[in-house]
Amino acid sequence: MKSTPALSMAGIQSGLPEGRWVRELAALEARLHDHFADAFHQPSSLVVHVTPEPGRPVASGRFQSLDVGFENGFLDIIALRYVQIRFYEPAIDMQILETQGSVEFVQPPRTDMRLTIQEESLNRILEMKQGDLKMKEARLNLEDGQIHFTGRIKTLFLENKLKVKGNLMVTPTGELNFQPSALSVGVIPLPQAMIAGIARRANPLFDLGNLNKLLGIVVNLDSIDIEPGQIVISTPAARHWRPHGS
DSSP states (O other), X not given: OOOOHHHHHHHHHTTSOHHHHHHHHHHHHHHHHHHHHHHTTSOEEEEEEXXXXXXXXXXXXXXXXXXXXXXXXXXXXEEEEEEEXXXXXXXXXXXXXXXXXXXXXXXXXXXXXXEEEEHHHHHHHHHHTHHHHTOEEEEEEEETTEEEEEEEEEETTEEEEEEEEEEEEEOTTOEEEEEEEEEEETTEEOOHHHHHHHHHHHOOSEETHHHHHHHTOOOOOOEEEEETTEEEXXXXXXXXOOOTXX
């Protein structure tokens, strides 16, 4: 691993010989790589980068930033197409990292994050909810900046096609919910009470609060962009980051 001038200066200021300091930084990034690979179920193209804090040794566990990016990982049952995370001024408990291989922060660092979740992943979740939804062939389509929810529902003695339009929202506790705006069976609009019942049975699509628990952070992912075939969920500062790997 070749050190850049910035890394070399940080190594000199830490008081360690440059070669030893670079080896310690590389070993740290390797341990962090193993941790995040396990946490997100062996994603592809996983990259971990630590920006050191001048004057501090690697063993201090305190850094300017920690960046993590990958493709095709999992959070519980949720398939994550792209993920980018930046921890600012993280303080890592180095003893726990070295003895248990786990990342624990001394205190939750400020964090920005961007997640891309594809339509197929959301539809796999709906497949698991078919019984609760009391409908057949439930499916979400992402287009025109909206969620288009379709399925087949039995009304009286007939089975009709259900169509629901709506958006997504994240609750204060981190649940990702479908928020319908209009519903019809065939060409007949249905009352608001029935719309609310459909949403109640579908929600939550999944719980982003589990991400905070997994990483030991507190972050509000309250920016949602619905794109053709995928949704992008992020903190406001990370909304326009380019996807990892693109």
